[in-house]
Amino acid sequence: xxxxxxxxxxxxxxxxxxxxxxxxxxxxxxxxxxxxxxxxxxxxxxxxxxxxxxxxxxxxxxxxxxxxxxxxxxxxxxxxxxxxxxxxxxxxxxxxxxxxxxxxxxxxxxxxxxxxxxxxxxxxxxxxxxxxxxxxxxxxxxxxxxxxxxxxxxxxxxxxxxxxxxxxxxxxxxxxxxxxxxxxxxxxxx
Numbered sequence: 003x004x005x006x007x008x009x010x011x012x013x014x015x016x017x018x019x020x021x022x023x024x025x026x027x028x029x030x031x032x033x034x035x036x037x038x039x040x041x042x043x044x045x046x047x048x049x050x051x052x053x054x055x056x057x058x059x060x061x062x063x064x065x066x067x068x069x070x071x072x073x074x075x076x077x078x079x080x081x082x083x084x085x086x087x088x089x090x091x092x093x094x095x096x097x098x099x100x101x102x103x104x105x106x107x108x109x110x111x112x113x114x115x116x117x118x119x120x121x122x123x124x125x126x127x128x129x130x131x132x133x134x135x136x137x138x139x140x141x142x143x144x145x146x147x148x149x150x151x152x153x154x155x156x157x158x159x160x161x162x163x164x165x166x167x168x169x170x171x172x173x174x175x176x177x178x179x180x181x182x183x184x185x186x187x188x189x190x191x192x
Contacts (some may be wrong), residue, residue, distance in 0.1 A: 004185040007079065008048070008057040014074050015066035016058060019177055021090075027141040028063035031119070031150075031177065032093045035141040038150055042135040049180075051132040051154045054087045056180035068179045071098075073172040074091070076090035080105050080164045082186040086157040089132050089180040091119035091150065098171035100157065105164040112157050117177050119150040126136055152179055162186075 018029035021037040029037040048062035051056040059067040095118045099111035117129055137146045159165055170178070 003083075005162075006055055006185070007077065007081075007183045008055055009078055009180065009181040009183060010057065011059065011076070014062070014069045014076060015020060016072075017177060018064055018066055019068045019179075020059075020061035022061070022063065023138050023139075023144070026139040028145070029139075031068075031091075036150070038133075038152070039135055039139055039141040039144075042137075043133055043152070048130050051089065052130050052156065053183055054184070056087070056089055056182050058183060059087070059090055061063045062179045066126055068177045070174050071087040071170040071172065071176040071178065072174060074135040074170045076168045076170065076181070078165060078183060080166045081183070082162065083159045083165050084093065084186045085184040086159060086168060087098060087162075088114075088116075088155050088157070088160055088178055090114075090116045090155055090160060090176060091118040091152050092177065093175040094118050096173060096175050098173045098176065100171050101169035102161070102165055103167035103169065104161055105166045108161060108163060110161055112159075114155070114157055114176065115152055116155055117151075119137040119152070120148065129155040132133050 019031035
């Protein structure tokens with residue numbers, strides 16, 4: 003089996019959801035300006051969650067580190083994949099279709115379901131907690147009663163055809179930090 007392929011989301015990143023303690027005001031994951039504490043998340047680069055490799059985004063003051071879903075079309079190396087693995091969080095529990103674009107011209111919807119980043123919510127859709135923080139940043143203070151989560155969720159790629167792109171939902175409540183494609187057995191991407 004081919005190795006999973008971490009997709010570079012840097013060109014699509016449009017939201018700052020991770021901040022440092024000295025620059026809590028440099029982001030805004032949600033309308034209240036909450037952010038994840040950078041010191042409780044991995045450094046930029048390769049990470050493994052549930053044995054799936056991902057490329058975690060760099061976090062720097064004011065630098066976008068996640069994709070707020072707004073219908074972006076993400077081109078991927080054409081290939082036959084079984085799963086799209088995501089590190090994601092939502093501003094509230096949400097579900098929306100994403101669209102799988104195939105090399106043969108076919109386009110299929112598949113549900114992307116992501117639980118709320120708030121700590122008092124459980125994984126509503128069966129995701130795995132990839133990262134749980136012990137506190138939450140507000141622009142002017144730290145709230146130690148709440149610790150946000152980033153979830154590992156997966157979306158199936160059921161068609162036996164080469165996938166070439168993924169169109170994200172048009173739902174700004176869904177944030178994607180990383181994406182990895184898991185090839186079908188014996189498949190290579192181009």
